[in-house]
Amino acid sequence: MFVPMNKLLNNDQIRQEFQKALLQWFENNKRTLPWRERKDWYGVFLSEFLLQQTQVTQALPYFQKLIRTYPTVEALASASEDELLRHWAGLGYYSRARNLRKAAKVIVERFSGRFPQNYTEALSLPGIGPYTASAILSIAFNQPLPVVDGNVIRVITRVFNIEEDVRQTKTQKQIREIAAQLLPNQTPGRFNEAMMELGALTCQPTSPLCEQCPLQKWCLANRQGSVSKIPFKSPPAPKKRLYQFVLLFVATDGRLLTVKRPRNGLLASMWEFPTLETTPEELNTPEPIREFLSRYQTAAPIVLPQMKHIYSHISLRYRPLLLSVNLPFEFHSRFYVQQKWLQLESISLLALHNAHKKILTDTKFAEWWQRKGFENKR
DNA sequence: AAGACGGGGCT
């Protein structure tokens, strides 16, 4: 392992030139973002939750919607979990929404509605880890805490030509130490924002714009022509495959059974239609599930075409089954935490996850629904 | 220390 103890780290004057060049670039090139326009910590707090593992362009519409719906931390703290989740639907990593609301509650109830000014206390809030704690305290309160996110990792590994695997704890520790040494005491918040903005706009993952980079003259990877190989990441775990039936229980009045998933794990706290795990073979020959269905004494299901949904770590193949039932009808499950019989239009107001939203907009489902005549009953 | 956890954009 080779960390250049280069002048950037031990020469005050050169480090200051580096900081000045970066900050100057930031002032001239930073994007106009709603949480930068606001001067309060609440906007930063909300945006940092949204921006965890999420790009600015993806988070932007969600920020606008949420800041309007919950203008203050008190409003957010008193929001219902289901309502917040409905706003969050489609953004992913749904535990963030639950943690965001819990954190707001703690801030209101334990910290009198003010963000804790201490790194350790900030870290104790649900959903706030080392990155978010440092980001909020440095950006909103100008505390000298370095941030290390994907952008900073990219900028630092390139500037210092660090070729080790960035998934390794040891490499990450090394990057954190460098980030701490580069941080100016006067303007840590702007410096952190500048590092991340540079990573997003110039020091991009692929085809970075080195010619227009304000740090080019300090960048070792640029000098050695290794930019495209850095940062190095060991290959991720292969994608899992998941096969399931989706059970659309339809009552005679046209209502559908919806269920809420547990607060941990995949699609935390999101609503869906009950699912039944199966194998790739069974998914194409729904005969074997007849035994399961006979328990509910339902007529033969209407089998819709197989569908596909890709998560970052799971490849899901699923097939909706339409099952007509008479109420009262009891669905038992140890897995789901809540259930509701809802009309189709009420379901669209639910925090339904994407894979199952796709079922409702699927043409085959729409055709069937039309034929049943539920539309005409109302 | 390693897995689990979404979705959109880009190549």
Added chain:
DNA sequence: AGCCCAGTCTT
């Protein structure tokens, strides 16, 4: 199809 993320929590 594969890779990139403005990370945190659980085990």
